[in-house]
Amino acid sequence: MAITEENPGYKWVGTRPIRPDGLDKVTGKAQFGADLTLPGMLFGKVVRSPHAHARILSIDTSAAESMLGVKAVITGSDFPDLVANGAHPMAIDVSHNAIARDKVLYEGHVVAAVAATTRELAEAAAKAVEVSYEVLPHVLTVDEAMADNAPLLHEGMITKGVDPAPDQPSNIASRIVHERGDLEQGFGEAEVVVEREFTTKPVHQGYIEPHAAVADANSDGRANIWCSSQGHFQMRADTASVLGVSQGTLKVTAAEIGGGFGGKTVIYLEPIAVRLSQRAGRPVKLVMDRDEVFRATGPTSGTRIKVKMGVSNDGKLTAAEVWMAFEAGAYAGSPVGAAGMTVIAAYDIPHFLVEGYDVVCNKPRVAAYRAPGAPMAAFAVESVLDELARSIGMDPIDLRLANAAVEGTQASYGPKFPRIGFVETLEAIKEHPNYTAELGPNQGRGVAAGFWFNAGMNSSATVHINENGTATVVTGSPDIGGSRQSMALMAAEELGIPYESIKPVVADTETVGFTDVTGGSRVTLATGAAVVDACRIVIEDLRARAAKTWDVEVDQVEWVDGQAQHVDGSQPPLSLDALAAKSGRTGGPISANASLNARGVGAAFSTQVCDVEVDPETGVTRVVRYLTAQDAGRAISPDYVEGQMQGGVVQGIGWGLNEEYVHDQNGNMENPSFLDYRMPVASDLPMIECCIVEVPNPAHPYGVRGVGEVGIVPPMAALGNAIKDATGVRLTDLPMTPIKVLEALNEQSD
Amino acid sequence: MAQVHFSAGLREFTGGVSQVQVEASNVRRLVAALDDMFPGIGERLSEGSSVAIDGEILTDAEFESVPDQAEVHFLDILQGG
Amino acid sequence: MARTHITTVINGDEVDFLAEDSTSLLNALRDEVGLTGAKEGCGTGDCGACSILLDERVTCSCLVFAPEANGANILTVEGLADAGELHPLQQCFLEGAALQCGICTPGFLIAAKALLDKNPDPTETEIRYALAGNLCRCTGYDKIVRAVQEAAMQMREQ
Ligand code: FES
Numbered sequence: 001m002a003i004t005e006e007n008p009g010y011k012w013v014g015t016r017p018i019r020p021d022g023l024d025k026v027t028g029k030a031q032f033g034a035d036l037t038l039p040g041m042l043f044g045k046v047v048r049s050p051h052a053h054a055r056i057l058s059i060d061t062s063a064a065e066s067m068l069g070v071k072a073v074i075t076g077s078d079f080p081d082l083v084a085n086g087a088h089p090m091a092i093d094v095s096h097n098a099i100a101r102d103k104v105l106y107e108g109h110v111v112a113a114v115a116a117t118t119r120e121l122a123e124a125a126a127k128a129v130e131v132s133y134e135v136l137p138h139v140l141t142v143d144e145a146m147a148d149n150a151p152l153l154h155e156g157m158i159t160k161g162v163d164p165a166p167d168q169p170s171n172i173a174s175r176i177v178h179e180r181g182d183l184e185q186g187f188g189e190a191e192v193v194v195e196r197e198f199t200t201k202p203v204h205q206g207y208i209e210p211h212a213a214v215a216d217a218n219s220d221g222r223a224n225i226w227c228s229s230q231g232h233f234q235m236r237a238d239t240a241s242v243l244g245v246s247q248g249t250l251k252v253t254a255a256e257i258g259g260g261f262g263g264k265t266v267i268y269l270e271p272i273a274v275r276l277s278q279r280a281g282r283p284v285k286l287v288m289d290r291d292e293v294f295r296a297t298g299p300t301s302g303t304r305i306k307v308k309m310g311v312s313n314d315g316k317l318t319a320a321e322v323w324m325a326f327e328a329g330a331y332a333g334s335p336v337g338a339a340g341m342t343v344i345a346a347y348d349i350p351h352f353l354v355e356g357y358d359v360v361c362n363k364p365r366v367a368a369y370r371a372p373g374a375p376m377a378a379f380a381v382e383s384v385l386d387e388l389a390r391s392i393g394m395d396p397i398d399l400r401l402a403n404a405a406v407e408g409t410q411a412s413y414g415p416k417f418p419r420i421g422f423v424e425t426l427e428a429i430k431e432h433p434n435y436t437a438e439l440g441p442n443q444g445r446g447v448a449a450g451f452w453f454n455a456g457m458n459s460s461a462t463v464h465i466n467e468n469g470t471a472t473v474v475t476g477s478p479d480i481g482g483s484r485q486s487m488a489l490m491a492a493e494e495l496g497i498p499y500e501s502i503k504p505v506v507a508d509t510e511t512v513g514f515t516d517v518t519g520g521s522r523v524t525l526a527t528g529a530a531v532v533d534a535c536r537i538v539i540e541d542l543r544a545r546a547a548k549t550w551d552v553e554v555d556q557v558e559w560v561d562g563q564a565q566h567v568d569g570s571q572p573p574l575s576l577d578a579l580a581a582k583s584g585r586t587g588g589p590i591s592a593n594a595s596l597n598a599r600g601v602g603a604a605f606s607t608q609v610c611d612v613e614v615d616p617e618t619g620v621t622r623v624v625r626y627l628t629a630q631d632a633g634r635a636i637s638p639d640y641v642e643g644q645m646q647g648g649v650v651q652g653i654g655w656g657l658n659e660e661y662v663h664d665q666n667g668n669m670e671n672p673s674f675l676d677y678r679m680p681v682a683s684d685l686p687m688i689e690c691c692i693v694e695v696p697n698p699a700h701p702y703g704v705r706g707v708g709e710v711g712i713v714p715p716m717a718a719l720g721n722a723i724k725d726a727t728g729v730r731l732t733d734l735p736m737t738p739i740k741v742l743e744a745l746n747e748q749s750d
Numbered sequence: 751m752a753q754v755h756f757s758a759g760l761r762e763f764t765g766g767v768s769q770v771q772v773e774a775s776n777v778r779r780l781v782a783a784l785d786d787m788f789p790g791i792g793e794r795l796s797e798g799s800s801v802a803i804d805g806e807i808l809t810d811a812e813f814e815s816v817p818d819q820a821e822v823h824f825l826d827i828l829q830g831g
Numbered sequence: 832m833a834r835t836h837i838t839t840v841i842n843g844d845e846v847d848f849l850a851e852d853s854t855s856l857l858n859a860l861r862d863e864v865g866l867t868g869a870k871e872g873c874g875t876g877d878c879g880a881c882s883i884l885l886d887e888r889v890t891c892s893c894l895v896f897a898p899e900a901n902g903a904n905i906l907t908v909e910g911l912a913d914a915g916e917l918h919p920l921q922q923c924f925l926e927g928a929a930l931q932c933g934i935c936t937p938g939f940l941i942a943a944k945a946l947l948d949k950n951p952d953p954t955e956t957e958i959r960y961a962l963a964g965n966l967c968r969c970t971g972y973d974k975i976v977r978a979v980q981e982a983a984m985q986m987r988e989q
């Protein structure tokens with residue numbers, strides 16, 4: 001670890017105990033989304049569009065309904081018309097994405113659903129639903145969607161952010177722009193200017209657990225939902241909106257979640273399962289198969305990005321011009337906004353223009369994927385930085401150091417940065433032996449960096465002190481990668497009791513206060529702050545109870561090492577156990593809630609270096625060494641901070657080398673399986689070495705910044721830069737498959 | 751007086767002005783004052799933006815106080831993964 | 832539809848169940864027997880989340896029809912611990928933080944057990960190839976490989 005401030009004597013924060021939910025997960029007991037079975041439960045199956053773009057002419061459900069054992073069949077007409085109700089445009093999109101009304105906008109779009117007594121029967125009934133379509137011309141990429149006279153997905157889509165507003169609809173939902181200074185002057189001051197164009201394909205979050213939901217609706221209009229999600233409050237809100245009911249009628253319980261990476265922040269199955277359950281009067285389970293996960297959930301955007309940057313001879317960036325277009329899929333809302341804000345934010349550049357377009361096309365509606373928007377943007381800019389460093393003969397880390405944002409730098413998206421740790425991550429890499437390790441034949445080394453905001457948002461926590469002095473810590477944040485451990489570590493630190501005495505729990509929507517999704521790298525920061533607040537309220541209460549017991553003023557009582565101590569030592573200390581055992585006599589049970597809209601979000605930076613070996617015969621790129629340095633602020637739970645860093649890197653390696661959505665001309669996905677959509681496996685990879693940098697976030701009680709996302713930002717450029725170093729060729733189109741590498745090599749030798 | 755900066759995207763409401771000085775004790779009052787100056791910008795700001803006050807990014811910060819001399823930026827709300 | 836009567840030994844116990852001929856062993860284990868430790872990540876043999884030992888061989892239970900398991904001896908993740916005492920692999924996965932979301936963990940434990948049963952002292956490369964049929968999207972495999980190395984060492988020392 002590279003640490004700027006020593007651990008100030010924490011007993012639990014920063015240690016590596018066994019995670020509280022671990023035992024259930026190594027013994028097969030943990031209940032994930034698809035693991036719940038209720039008495040009388042039916043199996044549901046969704047009917048999906050085979051077309052990328054079509055008008056629904058009619059849906060005939062009679063054959064399916066008449067099958068023995070089929071208990072419910074529903075279509076879009078079973079849901080309220082949010083357009084007629086004047087709902088917010090985003091709510092309409094969520095509803096229409098959950099189940100199509102008059103048009104289907106992508107292959108896999110839901111058009112109907114059935115529930116039956118067995119899985120097999122449900123599948124047969126789904127096949128018996130007859131839908132007739134009028135197939136419409138489709139657009140699959142930003143190029144097609146932005147072309148003149150392109151077929152339109154939404155007839156009323158007028159581009160936002162253009163002044164004056166266009167008078168004709170298009171597939172461009174919005175335009176964003178950031179600019180500062182004078183581009184002409186900036187490029188004029190440059191010694192070298194490099195301009196490149198990059199393309200990336202949609203990639204899927206690739207969580208191993210498919211979406212799953214069980215709904216049990218009662219005849220009084222109430223319903224219980226169990227689902228795998230990154231935020232059950234969000235599921236409740238969106239499901240209620242699609243169903244047209246009050247949120248209070250739905251109770252959502254978060255199952256253990258088998259990965260999400262942003263893709264489980266959105267609803268798919270939940271409203272359908274509830275409606276089927278209402279119609280059938282029985283619980284209904286809906287589970288996607290992998291093919292459905294690929295065709296109808298996730299992915300993140302395919303993009304086209306142009307970058308032009310200038311540098312002076314001494315390595316100062318003088319200007320940057322960026323143009324990008326992001327596929328949003330079927331409805332507005334690609335992460336181009338975040339891409340525009342992050343693309344050059346890590347660097348202090350006096351003159352720039354960043355322009356971005358959110359473009360709809362006939363693919364699934366994109367969902368958030370780890371640092372949404374930033375990885376593609378960084379692929380482009382960090383590749384160009386590598387070219388610039390090469391042209392002026394400067395070490396790539398030194399080039400980044402010469403321009404790195406530091407505290408007080410005016411970020412390209414507006415405000416000045418508070419204390420950040422970018423420089424520290426660059427230095428950590430530069431000083432690491434990997435950076436100077438000898439390279440073998442056909443090997444090359446690439447460096448890249450990344451920035452991500454992290455998020456704050458709303459969280460709630462409750463801390464109960466049990467009668468024996470142990471504590472239950474209740475939050476509303478689904479634990480996707482070990483957050484129960486970090487909650488328990490912070491609570492142990494605050495209360496001064498052993499980590500093992502704390503039981504962290506993720507509660508349902510009726511048992512804990514509102515909590516935003518597990519996303520934006522925010523849980524340890526925001527939910528952690530709520531836990532810390534609740535613990536501090538408990539400690540105040542404990543001090544007051546000790547003061548009452550001793551008949552002294554409360555300011556005579558301190559809370560130290562899990563016990564109340566009199567400041568002058570005149571009383572024998574009162575332990576938490578002792579206070580808890582007698583709580584009835586001092587005012588009743590000891591418990592506290594805290595809810596907050598988190599502040600003090602700390603930006604995250606990661607710098608990575610990778611070594612690859614490129615086989616000149618086959619074009620295969622093998623990663624031989626990988627090192628990532630990331631500023632965690634403070635690593636509450638270092639095991640799981642490393643886990644986030646390593647997981648992010650490997651998703652990035654997949655994105656860089658293998659993964660892509662492949663569509664045929666009809667807009668049908670050609671590779672909707674793990675066989676053909678190839679994610680990295682153990683034998684593709686070396687160990688992923690981690691260097692946790694700790695530049696504490698001054699605004700958080702433990703210095704936390706958030707670690708979940710930024711790790712996926714640099715890998716694609718790091719790989720591209722390493723391939724360039726190994727072979728001399730620059731790849732600008734992801735993924736950098738063997739065929740593309742070979743083609744580039746052949747072109748080079750021509 | 752707080753110094754309010756407009757991103758390029760917001761300048762369509764300000765007729766190209768990139769910064770103004772505004773006297774307001776909290777964010778809600780600041781947005782109201784801006785809307786008086788640049789009609790329409792208030793709705794845009796309260797609909798979908800975060801605010802950064804002296805570098806700290808906040809969402810739903812209507813009642814956040816705005817210190818004298820503060821540097822204020824409005825940003826698009828971000829989605830995390 | 833006709834259902835077949837299937838007799839097996841699962842995790843040391845004799846277990847009988849009924850299943851349709853087209854039902855996968857995975858679905859039969861999960862729906863009929865109530866053992867939900869094995870997971871369906873793909874249903875096509877590409878992720879390993881459904882891994883079990885079928886007569887001591889690592890098998891994707893999503894690719895086996897339930898009736899094919901008649902007479903077989905099956906080990907699932909639920910049978911890995913011995914009377915509450917964790918298998919060294921389970922212990923090392925816990926101590927080495929070799930799981931994040933944990934959906935892939937049952938499959939990895941089974942595949943790793945099969946490896947160590949045959950090869951008590953595998954190299955890192957052998958471990959990586961033995962686990963190449965199991966997908967994990969969370970960990971990047973680093974801590975999984977290290978946990979298997981550690982378990983192998985502990986088992987050799989025992
Ligand atoms: S579910 Fe059997 S291999 Fe994926």
Ligand code: FES
Nearest residue numbers: 931932967968969
């Ligand atoms: S721990 Fe989540 S897939 Fe492996």
